[in-house]
Amino acid sequence: MIEVEGLSRRYGETMAVDSLSFTAEDGLVTGFVGPNGAGKSTTLRILLGLERPDGGSACIDGHPYGALDRPMSRVGALLDAGWVHPGRSARAHLRWLSQVGRIDADRVDTVLTRVGLDGVADRRVGGYSLGMRQRLGLAGALLGEPAHLVLDEPLNGLDPDGVHWMRRFIRHYAECGNAVLVSSHLLSEMSLTADRLVVIGRGSLIGQYDTDEFVRSMSATSIRVRVDRPEVLRDAACTRGWAVEATGAGALALSDPAGGLDTPSVGRVCFAAGLRVDELTEVRGSLEDAFLAATGDVLDYRSPETGHAVDAPPAAVRTEAAG
Numbered sequence: 001m002i003e004v005e006g007l008s009r010r011y012g013e014t015m016a017v018d019s020l021s022f023t024a025e026d027g028l029v030t031g032f033v034g035p036n037g038a039g040k041s042t043t044l045r046i047l048l049g050l051e052r053p054d055g056g057s058a059c060i061d062g063h064p065y066g067a068l069d070r071p072m073s074r075v076g077a078l079l080d081a082g083w084v085h086p087g088r089s090a091r092a093h094l095r096w097l098s099q100v101g102r103i104d105a106d107r108v109d110t111v112l113t114r115v116g117l118d119g120v121a122d123r124r125v126g127g128y129s130l131g132m133r134q135r136l137g138l139a140g141a142l143l144g145e146p147a148h149l150v151l152d153e154p155l156n157g158l159d160p161d162g163v164h165w166m167r168r169f170i171r172h173y174a175e176c177g178n179a180v181l182v183s184s185h186l187l188s189e190m191s192l193t194a195d196r197l198v199v200i201g202r203g204s205l206i207g208q209y210d211t212d213e214f215v216r217s218m219s220a221t222s223i224r225v226r227v228d229r230p231e232v233l234r235d236a237a238c239t240r241g242w243a244v245e246a247t248g249a250g251a252l253a254l255s256d257p258a259g260g261l262d263t264p265s266v267g268r269v270c271f272a273a274g275l276r277v278d279e280l281t282e283v284r285g286s287l288e289d290a291f292l293a294a295t296g297d298v299l300d301y302r303s304p305e306t307g308h309a310v311d312a313p314p315a316a317v318r319t320e321a322a323g
């Protein structure tokens, strides 16, 4: 199990990580998500003993990285796929890593095969694509047959086949009883990969959620309905306090600001009003919508089309840590 407790790290004026607490449990893939500059990489660097926190702790199976006996067999890490010496082959790089980590050199061939690089193992890494370097980074992480994995943006640079492969690999690793902590900006991908989400903004926890619960609770659900007399439905919906929006093709989008509106409820209202229903569909927001809803007030950087300044003043961060 990976446990982060009250972790803080400041760089000058910037509070990169601010009293952050979360867990990544054995047997689960935990997605670690937040906007640019949220503090994900800093947290992972502290977890892996590459930086010291100003306060709090980050532990793997109850110990900070520096106190682990044979750390490469406790936790495998993929932090930056770009750091391998370009003149080295993948095999030479992994042999060097195995020597440093006092790991049996026989593991090198095993991990090369496991990540699908056995056919190109003697080529210089400088000629590798980013996707191949990600696979090599993962091979390095696996050298010590670690109990747990910590992966920073492992899907970067992978083609669709590579993304599919990485997703299955990550899921399988967790299903074997290991904790897998994965940071990613690809939230739609995380919804397919992660069991749990730890969402952070400006260094602070926004919440920990089951992935399904996160999408359900944070993304708006509306009911798209097409009837023969929309004005009758509009009146009936307004009477109940539901929000009504006209969408294309004569359909209405209904939602309840209090939440919980579903297709049977709308169907019953239509039936009671004697309406002919031509369409009745639940429309769910995507994980991206949910993410924006959760982190919208803690973005450090925004796209120009949102019209907000890049250095907009910080807003209060919600820190409800859902169970």
Ligand SMILES: Nc1ncnc2c1ncn2[C@@H]1O[C@H](COP(=O)(O)OP(=O)(O)OP(=O)(O)O)[C@@H](O)[C@H]1O
Pocket: 011, 014, 015, 016, 034, 035, 036, 037, 038, 039, 040, 041, 042, 043
């Ligand atoms: N070595 C450093 N010196 C100064 N500031 C830093 C340093 N490392 C990180 N920061 C700052 O700390 C904050 C958190 O950065 P961090 O890289 O941890 O965020 P992140 O969530 O990983 O971002 P991204 O998704 O863009 O990689 C940012 O404001 C960043 O500029």
